Amino acid sequence: MNAAPLTAEVAVPLIPGIPRPKSAGPSTIGAPTIExxxxxxxxxxxxxxVVVHNDPVNLMSYVTMVFQRVFGYPRDKAERHMLEVHHKxxxxxxxxxxxxxxxxxxxxxxxxxxxxxxxxx
Amino acid sequence: MEIRRRKNQIEISELDxxxxxLLRQIPASGNTEGAPAAEQRIFSLPVxxxxxxxxxxxxxxxxxxxxxLFQTATQTVGADLEQLNGNExxxxxxxxxxxxxxxxxxxxxxNQARLxxxxxxxxxxxxxxxxxxxxxxxxxxxxxxxxxxxGFLQEFILRELDC
Numbered sequence: 001m002n003a004a005p006l007t008a009e010v011a012v013p014l015i016p017g018i019p020r021p022k023s024a025g026p027s028t029i030g031a032p033t034i035e036x037x038x039x040x041x042x043x044x045x046x047x048x049x050v051v052v053h054n055d056p057v058n059l060m061s062y063v064t065m066v067f068q069r070v071f072g073y074p075r076d077k078a079e080r081h082m083l084e085v086h087h088k089x090x091x092x093x094x095x096x097x098x099x100x101x102x103x104x105x106x107x108x109x110x111x112x113x114x115x116x117x118x119x120x121x
Numbered sequence: 122m123e124i125r126r127r128k129n130q131i132e133i134s135e136l137d138x139x140x141x142x143l144l145r146q147i148p149a150s151g152n153t154e155g156a157p158a159a160e161q162r163i164f165s166l167p168v169x170x171x172x173x174x175x176x177x178x179x180x181x182x183x184x185x186x187x188x189x190l191f192q193t194a195t196q197t198v199g200a201d202l203e204q205l206n207g208n209e210x211x212x213x214x215x216x217x218x219x220x221x222x223x224x225x226x227x228x229x230x231x232n233q234a235r236l237x238x239x240x241x242x243x244x245x246x247x248x249x250x251x252x253x254x255x256x257x258x259x260x261x262x263x264x265x266x267x268x269x270x271x272g273f274l275q276e277f278i279l280r281e282l283d284c
Contacts, residue, residue: 056246057239059272061279062228102175105167106183110190112232116169 047120048101050094054085055114066111067093070104095120124274126281131224133274134216141205141215143267148199150267151191151233159240163191163233194229201227224278231271231278238264 052063060082067078071093084091093115094104101117108115123134136144153160164184166176204217219227239249242264249268257263 056244056249057235057268058232059275059279062232062275065279065282102167106187109165109167109183109187112163112229112236114165116167118169 048096048098049092049118049120050101050104050108051090051116051118052081052085052093052108053114053116054089058113060086062111063113066108066113070107070111124277126221127218129221131219131221131278131281132216133219134214136205136215136217140270141217143270144217145202145205146267147202147230147234147271148195150271151195151230151237153237156237156241158243159237162236162240164188191229191233194226195233197223197226198230219278221281224282227278228275231275235268235271235275238268244268 052067063082063085064075064078067073067081068075071078073081081091081093094101098117098119105115105117122136122140123132125132125134133144153163164187167179167183168175201217201219201223205215207215238244242261244265248265251265252269257266
């Protein structure tokens with residue numbers, strides 16, 4: 001069985017649809033150190049959970065609706081999380097970057113749910 | 122009291138003066154003024170730990186937005202409730218019509234009211250699940266009845282949104 005060569009050189013245009021100019025030499029754009037720094041920042045930002053806590057006042061049907069609206073979850077997934085909140089006291093609804101996690105929590109507070117963000121330990 | 126969907130409206134009919142008065146109290150019931158426990162619940166912090174910087178930013182930027190959001194919902198509900206304004210006699214068997222486009226505002230205002238009443242009275246989970254508690258013999262019983270009535274309305278609105 002033959003595998004395709006992994007190191008084939010392909011002439012990739014700089015902008016799709018526009019041919020690469022003949023004078024253009026090897027690209028030096030995107031110094032690797034900058035890219036690595038950006039990646040490192042993102043990695044630092046990654047481990048945050050959006051947690052919803054149990055609240056005896058909010059109706060189960062209401063909480064399910066909020067999960068569907070805020071996270072776009074299908075009904076069965078939203079209900080599973082709602083039941084986890086109800087029985088276990090909390091549920092992790094989403095994990096990812098801090099900024100987005102804060103936005104989700106803001107939306108959840110807008111629906112008057114008890115929600116927090118937690119950094120993964 | 123009867124509640125049903127009619128085209129683009131939710132209609133609550135045969136409202137006796139007592140229930141009409143409880144509905145009229147929705148906007149005021151959601152007011153957290155003078156009730157630190159209620160204020161703390163409605164404007165809870167986004168972290169449990171010691172993220173003081175995040176909490177400070179939250180208080181400065183997010184909380185005012187949330188206040189505006191809740192206030193807008195309450196104002197919408199207040200405007201709808203003007204249908205119930207009048208003297209005692211005219212309140213007899215009144216009908217309240219809620220446009221379905223106001224459903225979200227009603228869900229929010231009802232939720233605010235339920236959370237604030239619960240926080241002010243420090244209701245336990247057991248009390249909140251005791252839907253058959255009667256008769257209304259105290260201010261506390263009345264508040265619990267209010268929470269349940271508003272919850273019933275929320276359930277109906279949610280069911281209609283689901284259709």
